[in-house]
Amino acid sequence: MSETMELSAAEIARRVNAGDISAREVTDAALAQIDAVDGRLGAYLTRLHDLARVSAGRVDARIKAGEHLPLAGVPVAVKDNMCLAGTRTTCGSKMLEGWVAPYTATAVARLLDAGAIPVGKANMDEFAMGSSCENSALGKTRNPYDLGRVPGGSSGGSAAAVAAYEAAIGMGSDTGGSIREPAAFCNLVGFKPTYGRVSRYGLIAFASSLDQIGPLARSVEDAALAYDVMAGKDPMDSTSVDRPVEPAATALRSDLRGVRVGIVKEFGTQRLGPEIDSLYRRAYLDLERLGATLVDVELPTAEYGLATYYLIAPAECSSNLARFDGVRYGLRVDGEDVGQMYERTRAEGFGPEVKRRILIGTYALSSGYYDAYYVKAQKARTKFGADFKRAFERCDLIASPAASSPAFAFHAKSDPYSMYMMDYYTIPMSLAGLPALSVPCGYVLPEGSSRPMPMGLQLAAPLFGEVQLLAAANAYECATQHARQQRPEGAL
């Protein structure tokens, strides 16, 4: 592997802006790494060699003309639910297998305008529904830390690509944990900003009141750099928030003095087994050593998170995915009349998990059950917001596990509910719209395995607390350096 690919995004941008290396050279190194390892890893559904080289040429011309670009020459993996004009955008689904996006998502456009180079479209669970990438209808992605294990999901392709040095930044989307869980599984920083911070224009919708785009990176600084570029109001997304974005990358801290960190009583880690329990206890002590004050907080609604989420998200998805009907774009399977055409198209185009969620959502929204399920879940959601509001009166940040286990083996979670449990710690923050991230916090040895697998510490902040959140995560990362202690075998 070229040394260039081990550089951080911040360092690549520094060198390209300084003229020490060209965007073209970085791009060639990224494409070479993809060609060398992606046959084994399967992080990408589409490799963008031609577009990447053209983009690099443009970036080099802009640098030569005197521009300074915050992400100059930084290779980026784009999750395949984000539109990039002229490229195949599949959502990991047979429904969109051959679909070429006619426009570019705002978040993607902002990264590219800042000098980033799109090197590929990354694999994902179909329509972002899943926690392992196993629900992709178009390919299998392996975890670079153990090829026999999943990379997490749904942004598993972006995570694997960044962990295996096939990109410096990954773009992910997070509805109930889809950035944070794969980041934890692949030893990365994965950051979901406050709902509405990043435009969803051009992100193929799953659950519109929860979906949020964010970065995956090998350091907090890189995640902050990408966030600073992609955040901000967009007239094309009326739910994007019109509020100034304070830069996070220049506000990173090296200590936690004066920061109160809440430990959620209901999130007790004892039930995760002694090894994982002691790993998180150590992580909390490290926060304390950095100057933070630990306080106990309560989230009485926490145990209802999965039930709430698995009504609201499917309800919204059943509505959003109604557009895939074989008429205007995507797959069509013919039938004798228009109704049969719809039903056959959707039967063939959607995989089992997508069908399952559409059916749950349709049921929860149907006449007679709407109040009992959907409205009830929306009321429970209000309680989550109130719980967090109370908790944040006593603390500035909340710390917890990002996932309840390290990456698991393929096919290990065969019943839907055990897969849904993976999101136990990330869902409450999603329901409340909070900014939250996962940062590497050490390794555990899965049963029967000799390969240590990474774990993630989740930190969450009040709404719009991105700067404080990233600043604190940086302090923890710099003091502990967990990610540097193991090399991903699949990248080498």
Next chain:
Amino acid sequence: MSSDNIDIRYVAKLARIELTDDEVERFGRQLGDLLEHAKTLHELDTAAVSATAQVVESRNVARADAVGRCLEHETVMQMAPQRQGAFFRVPRIISEDS
């Protein structure tokens, strides 16, 4: 509110998805299990709580009534699985004798 008797074929009809017999059996069982879990929500007292649809305060937005940039008609039509000139082509919706 019992989920034991979900008419999965009726739900699939509403969702416009054709299911195989095997899927009817499997999804029916899995949905039953999930809704059983969802029922734990009924332990939560929400009598005095209003529903949350959006977590971040937002207002309805109206843009200026001016022509903006949008996709070319032909760009959109080229994505159609079947077309006839400027129209999307679909199977017959109304039969001749109705």
